[in-house]
Amino acid sequence: MRIGSVEFETKGRVAVLTLDEPTKLNAISLGIRQGVTEGLAKIESDPEIRVGILTGRGDKAFCAGADISTFPESPEQARDFIAGVLPVLEAPERCRKPLIAAVNGIAFGGGFELAIACDFILASERAKFGVPEIQLGLLPGFALLRLHQIVGRPKAKEMSMLGEPISAAEAVSLGIALRAVAPEQLMDEAMAFAEKLAAKPQMALQMAKSFYNKGIGGDDMRYAIDAFPFLFQTDDVKEGVAAFRAKRKPVFK
Template sequence: MDYKYILREKQDHIGLLTLNHPETLNALSSAVLEELGNVFDELEADKEIYVVILTGAGRSFVAGADIAEMSRLDAEAGRAFGRLGTAVFRKIELSEKIVIAAVNGYALGGGCELAMACDIRIASVKAKFAQPEVGLGIIPGFSGTQRLPRLVGVGKAKELIYTGTPIDGTEAFRIGLVNKVTEPDQLMQEAKAMALTIASRSPLALKYAKEAINRGIETDIDTGIAFENGYFGLCFGTTEQKVQMQAFLEKKK
């Protein structure tokens, strides 16, 4: 399928997605969100891709949801728009692929929420993160009120959401919002290096590890441990486990 707002590349079991609407700083309109959902449906069906890197063209990762579109919405339409963004981001979060956000610039509002839906976030020191929605008379609508406290703690999340104050990549790293911070010219190199490392691991093990984490984090620890035990057992029924453990014992790759 051809996409108007997204560029796709594929190499070494890695899919590279670039949101490509720099005229709007890659703002998330309904059309962009629908394309993003469709491209992840395609990726999910592609068994040759293990890791996805998501980034933005130009000086922005995603500058937020499309304010021009939102300004025309009533309560019911606003609720529908929020559901669309939430559904797409949840699809990314629950994808079998490991998804790395390479945040090159503005990650504001929906952009910050999109990054949080990814498994791992790598940011340029010049990246700008914020949840500025209260300054527009709304609240984060693509699950930001839920994911941000889980990543940085309730107190810090409330501060960022209540004030709308932007932070740079270095501060985002300090508070645990991103996993790694780099110089701008090293961002994609770092993201690809991490993606290659992850892609060299067992695809099924990656899938089961992600499912165990995602399911377990929302439960009490005993239930989470039970999830882990179940997925751990499933690994022993795979060809990958037999081949890789035998290779280890024989000191082979």
């Protein structure tokens, strides 16, 4: 079954959502947003589904983040953009069932954020993680609220302020990913892990997720939606986006 730009399939008690725009590195288009939102809602509502897996089509990318070709060009458009995207990125947190991100390639920006919103990350050994928004004169939205809770403040600041990617091995050492596996074994490992979770008492699993996620979300999301558009008033953002589209190095003032 296809929902927007996401392939939805069930394998016994496990649902697999595959972001399916590989020519755009599975960037977060309207179709991806629709597929993730509606796919997670199906997982939530179907009593036969106990665990979900999110992954990306192709061997290059889990999700490359925002689709820069459709990037907002004004603070007003930016607020509408972030207000539409943030609920998608936090949707895995709100789903009461366990979710595994099987990260098969790059997970940058919004793709990284979608992965860390899941309960677990299994990574291909060639996967890379990062929040490169600073290269556009911007900051990550969702990751700015969550990353320091995973890796600590100094490392979160370094990743956000430099925008440099980290390897799968470093992601494991930082506690971002559970483990890294050979690329050809990734989905088998994810399915095996999902089946282990599916065999556990479901009410206890869901209560565990609720307990560990207690206190996240709420006012901080509203702050991100309200604060993010102000960056679009700066010349640095215009230069960063223009440089990205022209495939040149930005010159920030």
